Amino acid sequence: MAEILVLDDVLDAVVLIKKILTRQHHQVHAFTEEEEALAFVGKHPVDLAILDIKLKKMSGVQVLERMKKQCPALRVIMLTGYPTIETAQEALLLGAGEYCVKPIDKTELEEKVASVLAR
Amino acid sequence: MTGLPLLPAITVEFIGSALAILLAFVALGYARALTRLQPNNFIWGFLFYFCIAMAAFSLSRGFGHMLRIVLVYSGRDLLWKQLSPFSGGFNTVLMISVAAVTIYYYKGLAAYKAIRTEAEKLADANARLASNAHQLQQLNTHLEEIVEERTRNLSDSEKKFRNLFENSKDIIYFCDINGNISHINSSGIDLLGFDASAQTINFHSLFNNKEVLETYMTELCEKGSVSDLDMQCRGRDGTTRHILLSANAIYDQNGDIVGCEGIGKDMTRLRTITEQLINHEKMASVGQMAAGVAHEINTPLGIILGYTQLMMDDYPNDSETHANLQVIERQTKACRRIVTDLLKFSRQSASVKAHLDINGIIEEVLSVTEHSLNIDRITVTRCFAPELPMVIGDIEKLHQVFINLFNNAQYAMPDGGELTISTDKAREAILVTVADSGIGIADTIKNKIFDPFFTTKDVGRGTGLGLSVTYGIIQEHGGIITVESPVVAGRKTEQMAPGTAFHIRLPAADNHQPKTREDQEYGGNSRT
Numbered sequence: 001m002a003e004i005l006v007l008d009d010v011l012d013a014v015v016l017i018k019k020i021l022t023r024q025h026h027q028v029h030a031f032t033e034e035e036e037a038l039a040f041v042g043k044h045p046v047d048l049a050i051l052d053i054k055l056k057k058m059s060g061v062q063v064l065e066r067m068k069k070q071c072p073a074l075r076v077i078m079l080t081g082y083p084t085i086e087t088a089q090e091a092l093l094l095g096a097g098e099y100c101v102k103p104i105d106k107t108e109l110e111e112k113v114a115s116v117l118a119r
Numbered sequence: 120m121t122g123l124p125l126l127p128a129i130t131v132e133f134i135g136s137a138l139a140i141l142l143a144f145v146a147l148g149y150a151r152a153l154t155r156l157q158p159n160n161f162i163w164g165f166l167f168y169f170c171i172a173m174a175a176f177s178l179s180r181g182f183g184h185m186l187r188i189v190l191v192y193s194g195r196d197l198l199w200k201q202l203s204p205f206s207g208g209f210n211t212v213l214m215i216s217v218a219a220v221t222i223y224y225y226k227g228l229a230a231y232k233a234i235r236t237e238a239e240k241l242a243d244a245n246a247r248l249a250s251n252a253h254q255l256q257q258l259n260t261h262l263e264e265i266v267e268e269r270t271r272n273l274s275d276s277e278k279k280f281r282n283l284f285e286n287s288k289d290i291i292y293f294c295d296i297n298g299n300i301s302h303i304n305s306s307g308i309d310l311l312g313f314d315a316s317a318q319t320i321n322f323h324s325l326f327n328n329k330e331v332l333e334t335y336m337t338e339l340c341e342k343g344s345v346s347d348l349d350m351q352c353r354g355r356d357g358t359t360r361h362i363l364l365s366a367n368a369i370y371d372q373n374g375d376i377v378g379c380e381g382i383g384k385d386m387t388r389l390r391t392i393t394e395q396l397i398n399h400e401k402m403a404s405v406g407q408m409a410a411g412v413a414h415e416i417n418t419p420l421g422i423i424l425g426y427t428q429l430m431m432d433d434y435p436n437d438s439e440t441h442a443n444l445q446v447i448e449r450q451t452k453a454c455r456r457i458v459t460d461l462l463k464f465s466r467q468s469a470s471v472k473a474h475l476d477i478n479g480i481i482e483e484v485l486s487v488t489e490h491s492l493n494i495d496r497i498t499v500t501r502c503f504a505p506e507l508p509m510v511i512g513d514i515e516k517l518h519q520v521f522i523n524l525f526n527n528a529q530y531a532m533p534d535g536g537e538l539t540i541s542t543d544k545a546r547e548a549i550l551v552t553v554a555d556s557g558i559g560i561a562d563t564i565k566n567k568i569f570d571p572f573f574t575t576k577d578v579g580r581g582t583g584l585g586l587s588v589t590y591g592i593i594q595e596h597g598g599i600i601t602v603e604s605p606v607v608a609g610r611k612t613e614q615m616a617p618g619t620a621f622h623i624r625l626p627a628a629d630n631h632q633p634k635t636r637e638d639q640e641y642g643g644n645s646r647t
Contacts, residue, residue: 010418016425023432081417103421103455106428 002047002117006030007037007063008079009056017050020106021113034058041067046074048117053080053087061090068095075116079104133188136181143177146170165224172220176213183210290362290383293369296376298323310385312354325352327359335364339379343368350383357607359562361386394566405570405587413461420458424451460584474509474628475517477549478542484521485540492525496535497555504543508627516592523585524553524621531557531619544627551623559617560604568602598625 004026008014014030021028029046031037034055041049049067053060064076077098078091088099097116100108147170153163183206190199284291290307294300300320303313313320326332331350338345345366354360366381427447434441481503489499510517528538536556543550560568567573569590593600605617 010422012422013418013425016422016429019429020425023429081414102417103424103458106425109425 001025001027003045004028004113005037005040005046005049007034007049007055007060008032008052009054010052013052017109020109024110024113026113032056034063038063038066038070041070041074046071048075048077048113050077050079050113053078053091054082061087061094064091064094064096075119077112077116129188129192132184136184139177140174140181143170143174143181147174161225161228164228165220168220168224169217172213172217176210176217179206179209179213183207287382289385291381292322292383293378293380294322295378297321301378307383310354310360311352325350327351327353335366339366339368340376343370343376345381349386354387358387361390409461413458416454417458420451420454424448424455427451457584460588471513471515472511473514475512475514476507477510477517477551477625478503478507480514480517481521481540481542481551484518484525488522488525488529492529492538495529495532497529497532498537500537500539502539502541504541507542507544507549508629510549510596510625511628512596512625513592516595520589520592520623521553523589527585528553528555528557528619531555531559536616545624547627547629549625549627551625552620553623554606554618554620556616556618559606560602560619565602565604569600593623593625596625598623600624 004021006014006017006021006028008017009032011032014032018028018030029040029044031040034057037049040046049064051060051063051067055063060078060080064078067074067076072095074095076091076096077100078087078096079100079102080087081102091099097119098112100112147167150163150167150170153160154167157163183203186206187199187203190196190202284302284304287304288306290304290310292300292303292307298321300322303320307313311325323332323336326335328351331348335345335348335350338348345364348364348366350362350364351359352362362383363386364381364383366379368376369378369380371377427444431441431444431448434444481501485499485501492499525538532538532555538556539552539554541552541554543552564573564575569586573587590600601622602619603622604619606620
C-alpha cells in the first residue's frame with residue numbers, strides 16, 4: 001500500500017486512475033489543479049506521483065521539477081498523449097521513473113505502478 | 120593682120136580674163152569665210168558652192184582667153200586651133216556645173232540635211248541605246264547583288280527558324296486537316312516515342328481524350344486557333360503525358376482550312392510536382408488535423424477503456440456482462456490502434472534513429488509475413504542489391520512501412536500472384552521497389568491512395584491509414600514514395616494483370632543529415 005498522487009487536467013481520467021489504483025489497495029489523492037497538487041506534496045508524504053504532461057496552467061514536466069525539489073525521493077510516472085523523444089528524455093532526466101503513452105491500459109498501469117514502487 | 124587697132128580690146132580682154140579669175144577666187148574666199156562663220160546659213164552655203172563652180176569656170180574661161188591671145192599673137196594659131204575645142208569643152212562643162220549648183224544646191228542641201236538629221240537621230244538612238252544598255256547592265260549587276268543579299272537573308276532566316284524548330288524543347292508540328300503530320304521536330308518525336316523514319320503519324324490519334332480532340336478541332340475551325348489546351352497523350356515510355364497545346368489553322372487561297380501548325384509544351388513534370396506539392400500540403404494539413412483529433416480522442420478513449428477494464432473486474436469471466444464489456448474493450452482498443460496510426464502518420468510519435476540495413480529490415484518483415492503470403496499462393500521474389508549503403512531511420516517505423524506495403528499487395532492478389540521486392544543503390548540514395556501482380560490501381564483513385572482514411576477495402580477490414588502512415592514515415596526519413604500502376608517493366612501482354620509498384624527512395628546514411636528537433640516537431644509541413 002502506497003500514497004499515490006494523481007494529477008490530470010481531466011477529472012474523469014484522475015477518477016479512473018484513482019479507482020484502478022484504489023482497488024490495488026493504494027491510497028490515492030486525485031487532483032486536476034497543479035497548485036493544489038504541489039501544495040499537497042509539500043504537506044503530505046507521497047510515495048508516487050502520476051503526472052499528466054498536458055495540464056491546465058503548467059506542463060507536467062514543470063510540475064515534476066518542482067515536486068522533485070520539494071521531495072527528491074518522490075517516484076514519478078509521466079503520462080502523455082503527446083509522446084516526443086524530447087519530453088521523454090527531459091522527464092527521465094528530471095527523475096521520472098516511467099514514461100507512459102495514453103491511452104494507458106489498466107493492466108499496464110497496474111504493472112508500471114508496481115514496478116516503480118518496487119524500486 | 121595688123122594688131123594695132125585691136126590692141127586695147129585685146130589688152131582689156133587679157134586683163135579682164137585675169138581679173139575675172141582673181142575676183143572669182145576672192146569671192147570664193149569670202150564665201151568660204153561666210154560659211155565658216157555661219158555653217159547652217161543656206162545663202163552662204165549656196166554662195167560657197169556657187170563661187171567654187173564660178174571660180175572653176177572663171178579659171179577655165181579666163182585662162183582659155185589668155186592662152187588664145189598669147190598663142191594667136193605669138194603666131195602659133197595652129198596650136199590654138201588644136202586646143203580651142205578642149206577649152207570650149209572645159210568651159211561648157213564648168214558652166215553646166217555652175218548651173219547645176221544653182222539648180223540642185225537646194226535639193227542636195229535638203230537631202231544632206233535629211234541624211235544628217237537621220238544620222239543624228241541614229242546617233243541619238245545609239246547613244247540612248249548605249250545609255251540604256253549601261254543602265255541595264257548596272258541594274259543587272261544590282262539585281263544580282265539584291266538577289267544575293269535576299270538569298271543570304273532568306274538563308275539566315277531559314278537557318279534561324281530551322282534551329283528554333285529543331286532545338287526547341289517543346290513539340291512543334293505541322294499537320295494537314297486530317298491530322299497527318301507533315302513536319303515534327305525531334306523533341307516531338309522523342310517525347311511521343313515515334314520512330315523517326317515513320318512516314319505517317321496522325322496527330323489526332325494521339326489524343327487520349329476524344330472530347331479534348333473535339334474541342335481542339337472546333338476551336339481551330341471556328342476561331343482559327345487553339346490556346347493552352349490541356350491535352351493528354353501516351354508518351355514514349357507508355358506513361359500519360361500532359362501537353363499544353365497552342366495551334367493555328369493554315370488556310371489555302373480560298374480561305375479554307377488545310378491544316379494547322381502548333382506548339383505543345385510538356386507539362387507532365389510540372390504537373391507532377393504541382394500534384395506532389397498539393398498532396399504534400401494536403402497531407403501536412405490533414406496530418407495536423409489528424410494529430411489534433413487523435414489527441415482529443417485519446418483521453419476520452421483512455422477513460423472508456425479504463426472504466427471498461429475496471430468494470431470487467433466486477434463481473435465473473437463467464438457472465439454475459441463480462442462478455443459485453445470485452446466487446447467494448449476490443450472495439451476501444453481498435454479505436455486506440457487507429458489513434459496510434461494517426462499519431463504515427465502525423466509524425467509526432469517518438470522516433471529512435473539508427474543506422475539500418477534496408478535489406479535486413481525487409482527480410483525481418485518477410486520472416487513474419489512470408490508464410491501468410493505463401494498461404495495466399497503469393498510467391499515472393501527478392502532482388503536485393505548487395506552491399507547496400509545504410510540508411511538512418513527508425514527500425515520500427517520502417518518495419519511498419521514494409522508491413523503496410525506487403526499487406527496491400529496481399530490484398531491486391533486474392534487469387535495469388537507474385538510479389539517482387541527489389542533494392543538498388545542510386546547516387547546518394549537507396550531505391551526500394553515493392554511490386555505486385557495484382558489488380559492495380561485505377562487512375563481515378565491513384566492520387567488519393569496516400570490520403571488518410573482512403574481505403575478500397577471493405578468496412579472493418581482497413582482503416583485507410585496504412586499508406587498514409589507509410590507516406591508519413593518515408594517523408595520523415597527524408598525520402599519519397601511514389602506509386603506506379605499499371606507496372607510497365609516486366610509486363611509483356613495486355614492480358615496480364617496491371618499490378619502495382621511502390622517505389623521508395625531513401626537517402627543513404629553518409630549524406631543524410633539527421634533531423635533537428637524542430638524538424639521532428641514540424642517536419643510534416645515542409646519536407647518531401
